[in-house]
Amino acid sequence: MELFKPKGWIAAALAGMMVLGGCGDDPVGHEDHADDVEGVVLRLSGQTIATYDEGAWTGEMEVTVGQETAHIDVIFVDHDGDAVQLDSDFYLEVVIGNMAIAEFEQDTPGEFGGHLHGEAVGETTAVFRLMHGSVGSGHADFETSGVHVHVNAA
Helix, strand or coil: CHHHCHHHHHHHHHHHHHHHHHHHCCCCCCCCCHHHCCEEEEEECCEEEEEEECCEEEECEEEEECCECCCEEEEEECCCCCECCCCCCEEEEEEECCCCCEEEECCCCCCCEEEEEECCCEEEEEEEEEEECCCCCCEEEEECCCEEEEEECC
16 A cells, blocks of 8 residues: 555645645745634724623623714734734624614725614624635634624614
């Protein structure tokens, strides 16, 4: 059997390394740091409104029906709370639980932020995903649980 010859072992080892390298493979040795992401910070007008750490949210998102918030910055952070530097092949995807209550609009698809729109009085959730690949067709490298979204009456 060819696998048991020296060249076979080398070929099998190289193939195994390529399979295990998968999505994180980078031929020039540049790191994307996505593995460092452990949390999220949401900032509105320079003020932290919610943080995601160790699988739980502190704070919430709030908007008035018929209104939109100022730009909310979404910052992915490491275990020390420091912003993680991400390559350009990463983008943000936000999933709203009930879009009849609220919507999250990004000025540029995939940007790390956007505006929360109040569509109807009520409560829903927003999940933040760090996506890898082309905007709209990538895969999630990190995902939060749902943060509470409250839409107030005018």
